[in-house]
Amino acid sequence: MPSPVREAIDLLSKSGEAAFAIDSTDRIVYWNKGCETLLGFEAQKVLGKHCFDVMGGRDVNGNVYCFRNCPVADQARQSDEDDDPVKPFFLHVKDKAGVERNLHVSMFAVAAVRPALSAVIHVVRENESVPAPVEKELAQAAAEAPAARWPMTTGPGNAVELTTREKEILRCLAEGMSTSAIAEKLFIAPVTVRNHVQSILQKLDVHTKLAAVVFAYRHQLI
Secondary structure, three states, rough: OOHHHHHHHHHHHHHOOOEEEEEOOOOEEEEEEHHHHHOOOOHHOOOOOEEHHHHEEOOOOOOOOOOOOOHHHHHHHHHOOOOOOOOOEEEEEEOOOOOEEEEEEEEEEEEEOHHHOOOOEEOOOOOOOOOOHHHHHHHHHHHHOOOOOOOOOOOOOOOOOOHHHHHHHHHHHHHHOOOHHHHHOOOOOHHHHHHHHHHHHHOOOOOOHHHHHHHHHOOOOO
């Protein structure tokens, strides 16, 4: 049975929960349909942008909460098994229409064998509610991920050649699409999608889809 760590993107695509993920430079590398629905921002418009530029969040008193080098994300990344995880918190943001939303945010740092490819996943919902099952699964995935070696940045690797189809599939993964949804969009069989994903992982020398997406944005492959 595959490790939950390898299924982080799949867990989110199947859950229906609004979620996005940032890389070690706080750039958005994953933005699913739930986020599109909740906040109105299309994935293609926000992927690759800094989280603080898109969310522009404030606390309950109106103070700026989202800014460069987010200390909360850094805390999540550096927490180990002896530390308390970042507690869920509220964030006031404006959606695409300018309407203020009160979001309940849970954060999960998913480490990677290659530290620069680690990511912090945010599960967001409007107002506080009972945690979704996927949050427990993500917490488990984060806990079972291999410990990252610091610092979180590494030098650029060798050039990687991806096919046009592989790049299309990476974009779909970054937009939170499931295997079946990707297959339907690209008019190919689900098994073909899975074969392409395995080829991508091998070419990029990564172990998870999330790490592949992070790699692709860091190296401007998509």
